[in-house]
């Protein structure tokens with residue numbers, strides 16, 4: 339048989355977070371230990387899903403063996419609505435909520451129901467890669483606004499205002515952000531709302547990490563500020579509730595004037611087309627959102643300690659600088675020395691092959707022209723992080739700063 343060709347529109351789909359894994363597997367096969375600082379999956383490290391979420395699935399076995407309502411169970415949708423209101427949304431009912439296979443499916447189906455070929459969506463630069471991948475698939479364009487590293491990754495709303503155009507269908511806000519760990523301040527959220535309102539477009543508020551804020555800062559939800567501007571908020575149990583494998587996610591709408599009525603119906607068509615959400619997970623989601631929140635009391639301080647170590651060590655490494663992450667579990671250090679071929683992808687692959695440290699290259703998320711970065715996931719224990727940062731320091735010293743070898747720091751800084 340002749341080779342079967344995939345659809346042309348799949349050619350531009352990239353997902354750097356997963357694309358580096360096969361190279362890491364080769365490195366591992368060669369006998370080198372790989373330190374995985376590349377994937378935002380807490381379960382790879384020393385975290386566990388709260389037990390009552392498992393229990394809720396078992397307790398509802400009989401209700402969870404068949405298909406669910408395509409939109410999700412009423413219990414789970416009501417739990418999301420109550421959660422949205424606890425997070426500041428003025429009025430959300432189960433009718434405003436749809437549940438999905440992870441936040442990822444909520445995002446992709448929302449985009450599919452909105453975008454026509456040739457239109458564009460405003461995306462943060464840098465930003466999580468599902469949005470660019472989905473836009474490429476839909477034959478649409480990413481219209482990117484920079485996050486300003488000099489201002490702790492605040493969005494450049496001036497640039498957003500200049501670039502928004504007649505073909506722009508939505509503005510994506512990711513806060514706390516993947517990959518920078520930045521959180522948009524309230525003043526910036528308000529400015530984004532003004533741009534959306536003036537251009538009659540909705541905001542896609544990716545609030546996946548809304549419970550994971552550091553230094554006692556409180557999260558501000560988009561819906562709590564948006565007034566008459568329509569918002570679709572995305573969330574999931576993957577990160578806040580330590581259950582990425584469960585694949586439980588949702589969206590809720592904030593739409594006081596009913597501007598999104600037809601659009602919301604169109605998203606539901608996709609929900610029906612794929613028949614059902616994952617039934618057992620509906621019960622886990624309900625238990626997560628309505629049940630005890632004790633795990634967060636441990637999780638947030640634990641992440642903050644790892645954030646502190648990461649921020650300190652990355653800034654100690656000659657040639658790197660890093661803005662302090664305010665939320666989520668990512669840091670996005672900047673590479674301040676020239677790179678061959680201007681490629682942070684080559685830097686990251688070189689680092690992996692020589693040291694076994696796996697991070698994700700900045701090119702995979704986007705970055706301001708002329709700058710280079712890589713993303714570090716600071717979920718791992720301090721010991722692993724310390725080991726990785728020592729190796730990164732040695733690698734940079736040896737290969738880029740002309741030093742024979744950086745000092746062996748292990749033991750010195752690792753608690």
Ligand SMILES: Cc1ncc(COP(=O)(O)O)c(C=O)c1O
Pocket residue numbers: 378439440441442443466512515516544546573574575576582586587
């Ligand atoms: C910003 C952001 N949005 C959405 C997702 C999707 O997560 P999930 O599909 O597990 O809910 C992720 C996952 O890493 C993310 O970082």
